[in-house]
Amino acid sequence: AQSVTQPDxxxxxxxxxxxxxxxxxxxxxxxxxxxxxQSPGQGLQLLLKYFSGxxxxxxxxxFEAEFKRSQSSFNLRKPSVHWSDAAEYFCAVGANxxxxxxxxxxxxxxxx
Amino acid sequence: SQTxxxxxxxxxxxxxxxxxxxxxxxxxSNPNLYWYRxxxxxxxxxxxxxxxxxxxxxxxxxxxxxxxxxxxxxxxxSKKLLLSDSGFYLCAWSLTDRDGDxxxxxxxxxxxxx
Numbered sequence: 001a002q003s004v005t006q007p008d009x010x011x012x013x014x015x016x017x018x019x020x021x022x023x024x025x026x027x028x029x030x031x032x033x034x035x036x037x038q039s040p041g042q043g044l045q046l047l048l049k050y051f052s053g054x055x056x057x058x059x060x061x062x063f064e065a066e067f068k069r070s071q072s073s074f075n076l077r078k079p080s081v082h083w084s085d086a087a088e089y090f091c092a093v094g095a096n097x098x099x100x101x102x103x104x105x106x107x108x109x110x111x112x
Numbered sequence: 113s114q115t116x117x118x119x120x121x122x123x124x125x126x127x128x129x130x131x132x133x134x135x136x137x138x139x140x141s142n143p144n145l146y147w148y149r150x151x152x153x154x155x156x157x158x159x160x161x162x163x164x165x166x167x168x169x170x171x172x173x174x175x176x177x178x179x180x181x182x183x184x185x186x187x188x189x190s191k192k193l194l195l196s197d198s199g200f201y202l203c204a205w206s207l208t209d210r211d212g213d214x215x216x217x218x219x220x221x222x223x224x225x226x
Contacts, residue, residue, distance in 0.1 A: 034214055043202055043217035044156075090155065098144050098163055098206070100215055104155040 002027040002093045006103035013081050014111050021076040021106050023091030032094035033074040035065055038105075039087045047089075050074065061085070086110040114139035118203050118218040126226055131176075131190040133221050135203030138184065143205040145186040146215060147178055150200040162186060163208060198225045 003026045013019050025031055032051055036044040048059025055067040065076045074091060088107050092100040115138045125131060137143050147159040160178035162168045168178050175194060179187045186203060200222055204215040 032213075036217075041200075041220070041222070043219045044204075046214050046216070049214050094213070099146075099158060099161060102156045 002031060002095045002101050004091050004093050004101055004103035006089075006091055006106050008106045009104070010107045010109065012109045012111060015083055016080050019076075019078045019081045019085070019108065021089050021091075021108070023074045023076065023103060024072050025074060025091075025093045026072065027093055027095060029095070030069075033065075033067060034092040034094070034100065035059065035063070035074075035076045036090045036092060036102075037061075037087050038090065044090065047076070081108075081110055083110045083112070114205070114216065116203060116205055116216060116218040118201075118221050120221060121219065122222045122224075124224045124226060125193050127195055128192050131188070131193050131197070131223070133188040133201055133203075133223075135186040135188075135218055136184055137205045140184070140205070140207070142183055142208050144208050144213075144215075145180065145184075146204040146206075147186065147188050148202040148204065150202060150220075152199070156202065159188070193225045195225050198223055 005024045007022050034049045035047040037047050038044045047063050048057045050057045050067045057065050063078050067074050088105045090105045091103045094100045117136050144163050146161045148156045150156050158171045162180050165180050177189050200220050202220045203218040206213045206215045
C-alpha cells in the first residue's frame with residue numbers, strides 16, 4: 001500500500017522568504033502525487049498535482065513542486081511567501097484504488 | 113462547474129445521540145464520494161468511500177456508517193455518538209473514469225460531542 005511522510009510538523013518562515021515543504025512517498029509504481037492546502041476551519045484546496053511528464057509542476061498561488069523518482073520525493077516550494085500562505089499543507093499519493101493517502105500535514109506560520 | 117456542499121457547518125451533540133451529516137455534489141454525474149475525519153492537530157483519516165450508488169467501502173471499523181441514497185448524495189450516520197467522534201468531517205468527490213484522480217473537498221462539518 002502507498003504511504004506518505006511529511007517530516008516537518010511545523011515550519012516558521014518570514015514573509016518574503018522562500019518556503020520548501022518536504023514530502024516522501026512509498027509506492028511501487030509511478031504514483032499520482034498531490035499537494036493540498038487547508039486554512040483553519042476550511043476544507044482542503046488542491047494546489048497542484050503530478051501524474052506524468054514534466055517533473056516540475058506549477059500550481060496555483062505561485063507554488064511549484066518537483067517529482068524526484070530517485071528520492072521518492074515531491075517537495076513543494078514557493079519563492080516568496082505571503083502572510084496569506086499561513087496554513088496547513090498536505091501531501092497525498094494516489095494509486096489505482098480510487099483512494100488517496102495523506103501525510104500528517106505541515107503547519108506553516110508566516111512572521112512579519 | 114462542480115460544487116460540493118456539506119451541512120451542517122457546525123454541530124454540538126451529546127454523547128449517545130444520533131448523527132446525520134449530509135454531503136451533496138452538483139455539476140457532475142456518478143462521482144466517487146468520500147468521508148474523512150480530521151481530529152484536532154492530526155491528519156486526514158479516510159472513513160468511507162463509494163464508487164457507485166450501491167458500493168460503499170468502510171476503511172475503519174467504528175460506530176459510524178455511510179449511505180448513498182442518490183447518485184450525488186452521501187450521508188454519514190451514527191446511532192450513538194461517542195466522545196471520540198468529535199472532529200472535523202470532510203466530504204470529497206472525484207471523477208470515476210480515472211484512478212488516482214484528485215479529490216475535491218467540501219467545506220467540512222465541525223462536530224463536538226459533549
